[in-house]
Amino acid sequence: xxxxYSRPEMAAIWSPESKFQIWFEIEAHAxxxxxxxxxxxxxxxxxxxxxxxxxxxxxxxxEREIHHDVIAFLTNLAEHIGPAARFVHQGMTSSDVLDTxxxxxxxxxxxxxLADMDRLLEVLHRRALEHKNDICIGRSHAxxxxxxxxxxxxxxxxxxxDRCKTRLQAARAEIATCxxxxxxxxxxNIDPAVEEHVAKxxxxxxxxxxxxxxxxxxHAMYFSVLAVVASxxxxxxxxxxxxxxxxxxxxxxxxxxxxxxxxAMPHKRNPVLTENLTGxxxxxxxxxxxALENVAxxxxxxxxxxxxxxxxxxxxTVTLDFALNRLTGVIDKLTVYxxxxxxxxxxxxxxxxxxxxxxxLTQAGVSREDAYxxxxxxxxxxWRGEGEFLTLLKADAEVTAALxxxxxxxxxDLGYHTKHVDTIFARVFG
Numbered sequence: 001x002x003x004x005y006s007r008p009e010m011a012a013i014w015s016p017e018s019k020f021q022i023w024f025e026i027e028a029h030a031x032x033x034x035x036x037x038x039x040x041x042x043x044x045x046x047x048x049x050x051x052x053x054x055x056x057x058x059x060x061x062x063e064r065e066i067h068h069d070v071i072a073f074l075t076n077l078a079e080h081i082g083p084a085a086r087f088v089h090q091g092m093t094s095s096d097v098l099d100t101x102x103x104x105x106x107x108x109x110x111x112x113x114l115a116d117m118d119r120l121l122e123v124l125h126r127r128a129l130e131h132k133n134d135i136c137i138g139r140s141h142a143x144x145x146x147x148x149x150x151x152x153x154x155x156x157x158x159x160x161x162d163r164c165k166t167r168l169q170a171a172r173a174e175i176a177t178c179x180x181x182x183x184x185x186x187x188x189n190i191d192p193a194v195e196e197h198v199a200k201x202x203x204x205x206x207x208x209x210x211x212x213x214x215x216x217x218x219h220a221m222y223f224s225v226l227a228v229v230a231s232x233x234x235x236x237x238x239x240x241x242x243x244x245x246x247x248x249x250x251x252x253x254x255x256x257x258x259x260x261x262x263x264a265m266p267h268k269r270n271p272v273l274t275e276n277l278t279g280x281x282x283x284x285x286x287x288x289x290x291a292l293e294n295v296a297x298x299x300x301x302x303x304x305x306x307x308x309x310x311x312x313x314x315x316x317t318v319t320l321d322f323a324l325n326r327l328t329g330v331i332d333k334l335t336v337y338x339x340x341x342x343x344x345x346x347x348x349x350x351x352x353x354x355x356x357x358x359x360x361l362t363q364a365g366v367s368r369e370d371a372y373x374x375x376x377x378x379x380x381x382x383w384r385g386e387g388e389f390l391t392l393l394k395a396d397a398e399v400t401a402a403l404x405x406x407x408x409x410x411x412x413d414l415g416y417h418t419k420h421v422d423t424i425f426a427r428v429f430g
């Protein structure tokens with residue numbers, strides 16, 4: 001997590017101040033529940049809320065001496081609360097605080113990511129409608145295939161990120177659990193009602209079986225979802241990078257007044273934002289594998305997962321937040337060149353209509369094998385720059401034996417390829 005790729009709101013969730021504040025609230029809510037059960041005096045629970053305070057520097061200093069972060073926090077808390085502090089953490093274990101806090105942080109982070117996703121979807125929707133009927137060449141294997149529209153490219157991205165949003169919502173639900181179950185998760189020293197109270201106060205669900213730690217299959221699913229979102233970001237970023245190539249130039253990142261593209265070549269306008277997004281996607285995906293490996297802990301609990309999560313959780317959520325916002329900005333200001341799309345579409349002399357000619361020949365009674373041969377033998381010279389596809393077809397006796405010149409000319413109609421754009425848009429946007 002570095003400032004260059006961090007936004008303040010998301011970074012703040014992972015600050016020591018935020019973490020210790022959540023720890024305090026967990027302990028204080030637990031005291032309230034214990035007081036209601038008659039386990040501790042109600043006045044003591046009140047004092048925890050009124051006097052409870054902490055200092056990050058002091059906690060760090062204590063931890064350097066005792067080598068235990070939760071005890072260091074409780075010690076500093078007791079310095080403020082006084083005698084009533086003996087009732088704090090009654091029947092609890094460190095994982096009750098650590099795991100519940102961790103999930104609170106992930107839930108808050110996911111709420112930011114979902115808001116990010118909504119903004120990205122809004123921009124994709126707007127730009128898709130704007131370019132709904134701008135015809136461009138579709139490519140397979142990076143080679144000209146058949147016509148499509150730039151709006152359909154963006155509609156596909158919208159549909160993909162809409163699925164990502166659904167996955168993020170599921171990941172939020174998966175991670176939004178609370179465990180206040182004590183040593184090895186048996187509730188031997190604490191009533192399950194305390195867990196229920198804390199969970200409700202923090203907007204979480206109770207963890208059915210916590211075994212002292214919240215099971216890490218939940219976290220494995222969560223970080224795997226972040227990885228999928230990152231891959232979707234990379235997919236759209238890669239498309240833009242290809243479209244910005246000098247010999248293509250159908251779309252490009254906005255190039256601001258005064259912006260510089262190269263220290264050596266003043267003419268350069270590089271796709272630096274989408275290249276950056278490709279790199280950030282790799283970082284986010286790198287969190288998925290260690291999260292999966294964290295699932296297998298020893299018996300009821302070990303801490304092999306702890307060091308991993310201290311790194312991947314802030315890094316992955318902060319980086320994804322930044323990446324989603326960067327991608328939104330790229331799409332919002334993306335410069336689109338419909339005229340270049342038209343030029344590129346016509347570059348192969350009509351070859352993009354070969355598939356329709358093939359089908360027309362089969363409809364006219366020619367076997368598929370023969371039809372393919374007729375079309376291909378007329379297509380190959382066009383690849384070499386030796387004529388126009390339609391002209392060559394009209395000069396082929398076996399082709400014209402099946403299709404008249406007007407019938408062939410009708411095959412070269414762009415509208416044929418865009419006739420269902422409205423249907424697809426209705427499916428995507430409703």
